[in-house]
Amino acid sequence: MRVLITGGAGFVGSHLVDHYLRRGDEVIVIDxxxxxxxxxxxxxxDNKKLKFIKQDVCDVTEVKGNVDLILxxxxxxxxxxxxxxxxxxxxxxxxxxxxxxxLARIKNAKFLLASTSEVYGDPEVHPQKExxxxxxNLLSPRAVYDEGKRFAETLTLSYFRKFNLSIGIVRIFxxxxxxxxxxxxxxxxxxxxxxxxxxxLPIFGDGSQTRSFCYxxxxxxxxxxxxxxxxxxxxxxxxxxxxxxxxLADIVKRLCPSQSEYEFxxxxxxxxxxxxxxxxxxxxxxxxxxxxxxEQGLKKVIEWxxxxx
Ligand code: NAD
Numbered sequence: 001m002r003v004l005i006t007g008g009a010g011f012v013g014s015h016l017v018d019h020y021l022r023r024g025d026e027v028i029v030i031d032x033x034x035x036x037x038x039x040x041x042x043x044x045x046d047n048k049k050l051k052f053i054k055q056d057v058c059d060v061t062e063v064k065g066n067v068d069l070i071l072x073x074x075x076x077x078x079x080x081x082x083x084x085x086x087x088x089x090x091x092x093x094x095x096x097x098x099x100x101x102x103l104a105r106i107k108n109a110k111f112l113l114a115s116t117s118e119v120y121g122d123p124e125v126h127p128q129k130e131x132x133x134x135x136x137n138l139l140s141p142r143a144v145y146d147e148g149k150r151f152a153e154t155l156t157l158s159y160f161r162k163f164n165l166s167i168g169i170v171r172i173f174x175x176x177x178x179x180x181x182x183x184x185x186x187x188x189x190x191x192x193x194x195x196x197x198x199x200x201l202p203i204f205g206d207g208s209q210t211r212s213f214c215y216x217x218x219x220x221x222x223x224x225x226x227x228x229x230x231x232x233x234x235x236x237x238x239x240x241x242x243x244x245x246x247x248l249a250d251i252v253k254r255l256c257p258s259q260s261e262y263e264f265x266x267x268x269x270x271x272x273x274x275x276x277x278x279x280x281x282x283x284x285x286x287x288x289x290x291x292x293x294x295e296q297g298l299k300k301v302i303e304w305x306x307x308x309x
Contacts, residue, residue: 001022001025001026001067001068002025002026002027002028002065002066003020003025003026003027003028003067003068003069003071004026004027004029004030004032004063004067004071004100004109005020005027005029005058005071005073005265006029006030006031006070006071006072006073006074006096006100006104006216007029007030007031007036007073007074007075007114008027008029008030008031008036008037008041008052008073008078008114008149009029009033009036009037009040009041009052010031010035010040010073010074010077011032011036011038011040011077011140011175011177011180011181011216012038012073012077012114012172012175012216012219012220012223013029013036013071013073013074013178013232014036014040014041014179015071015072015177015179015216015217015219015220016220016224017041017044017050018044018220018224019030019220020224021044021047021049021050021225024222025049026049026050026051026132027049027050027051028050028051028063028067028142029041029050029051029052029053029110029146030053030057031052031053031054031055031062032054032055032056032057032074033054034076034085034088035076035077035078035081035097035184036088037181038052038054038102040179042113047304048100052103055129056092056096057072057074057089057092057096057099057100058092058095058096058099058157060099060100060103061099061102061103062103062119063107064096065075066086066107067103067104067109068107068109068110069109069110069112069227070100070104070107070109070110070111070112070257071112071114071223072096072097072100072111072112072113072152073095073114074092074096075089075092075096075145075148075149075220075275076088076089076092076145077116077145078185078186079142079145079185079186079268080184080185080186081140081184081185082103082143082144082145083142083144084200086141086144087144087150089144089145090144090147090148092148092274093148093149093151093152094148094152097113097151097152097156101155101156101159101165101264102196104159104165105159105163105165106301110166110167110168110227111156111165111166111167111168111305112167112168112169112223112226112227113152113153113156113167113168113169113170113171113275114170114172115149115152115153115169115170115171115234116136116145116146116149116173117170117171117172117173117174117236117238117275118142118145118146119134119136119149119150119153119171119234120132120134120135120136120139120144120272120275121134121135121136121270121272122135122137122270122271122273123135123264123272123275124278126274127240127275127276127277128236128275128276128277128278129236129278129280130233130234130236130278130281133144134150136150136174136294137269137270137296140142140269140270141269141270142269143270144270144292148274149306153169153234154293156169157169157232157233157265160218160232161295164251166230166232168226168227168229168231168232168235168263169232169233169235169236169256170222170233170234170235170237171225171235171236171237171275171277172219172223172237172240173212173214173236173237173275173276174186174187174211174213174238174275175210175214175215175216175219175238176188176189176213176214176215176216176297176298176301177215177216177217177219177297177300178216178300178301178303178304179304181307187211187245187248188248188252188298188301189301189305190202190214191249191252192247192252192298192301192302192305193305194257194260195253195256195258195260196256196258196302196305196306196309198258198260198261199253200251200260200261200262200263201249201253201261201262201263202263202265203245203246203261203262203263203264203265204245204265204266204267204268204271205245205247205264205266205267205271206246206264207244207245207246207249207262207264208245208246209244209245209254209267209271209272209273209274209275210242210243210244210245210273210274210275210276211242211243211245211275212228212238212239212240212241212242212243212275212276213239213241213243213248213289213294213297214237214238214239214290215220215239215292215296215297215300216297218239218290218291218292219220219237219238220287221288222288222290223237225286225287226282226286227290229285229286231285233283235285235286236277236278236279236281236282237277238277238278238279238283238290239277239290239292240276240277240278240279240296241252241293241294242274242276243294246262249262250296251294251295251298252298252302254296255298255299255302255307256302273292303306
């Protein structure tokens with residue numbers, strides 16, 4: 001199989017690259033490295049089955065040769081980065097998604113969109129099921145990401161409805177693992193890197209907001225299974241175990257172990273208060289559920305950050 005992974009030099013994308021190369025597939029990565037790093041796929045540099053194209057997907061209209069599967073993962077993903085790159089985020093979700101859908105149509109390839117739990121905004125329904133329309137403030141600075149992904153979902157579904165293109169849409173909930181970078185503002189890498197230096201852990205608001213965290217190997221399992229089935233509607237992927245941010249901070253401190261204190265900061269605009277996926281659809285359609293608990297996954301990531309220092 002020949003798989004095209006946009007955003008393949010990013011955190012999730014690079015783990016997908018590992019998966020398909022391990023299986024013996026050919027992989028093409030298109031990434032402009034706006035938030036990703038070439039070193040994430042550096043271990044495959046001598047592998048003839050990997051082709052790396054350093055380019056903005058908004059400028060890609062042609063790829064040589066056949067393509068069987070397109071995984072469209074290119075997009076700044078942390079609130080810090082998508083607010084730093086608001087126009088780029090909206091462009092990659094609109095022009096970039098359009099280009100990759102057109103390519104899928106021309107190549108007769110399957111197209112899988114990396115969507116997000118952020119399509120639910122600050123949810124009024126808990127846990128979130130796929131049929132919930134969400135509560136997004138389109139005027140908030142976070143909307144570049146939320147609305148960009150919502151548009152990309154609608155565009156993807158339109159290709160299914162108009163051209164009968166084989167599509168999939170996965171709504172990914174918070175995922176963590178090796179290769180996240182400490183400066184991207186996401187809570188797990190930021191807690192771990194500060195805790196290892198015994199520096200204060202930044203807690204936004206009072207830390208009572210909840211999140212659900214999925215370890216990367218579970219997520220790669222789910223995404224690659226979703227790429228194999230014929231199901232065009234959105235599907236939640238994530239780990240439903242729910243933790244408050246303060247609980248997460250306590251666990252990271254204990255596992256490091258660390259003397260860090262907490263630094264309470266103002267809650268950002270439209271920060272979701274609760275976040276927990278209903279994954280019954282993924283369980284039924286993929287025969288999948290996450291296996292790695294939070295402490296087990298955090299231990300691996302802490303070890304990785306420690307080695308990287
Ligand atoms: P990441 O920032 O590590 O990876 C994104 C990659 O896309 C980067 O390598 C970046 O350089 C590349 N990119 C961005 N714009 C591009 C463009 N115009 N052209 C080419 N490449 C471009 O983020 P991630 O956590 O790996 O997220 C990957 C995907 O998964 C994103 O689409 C994100 O929205 C989605 N997602 C991730 C999570 C999570 O918890 N990690 C949750 C929900 C959704």
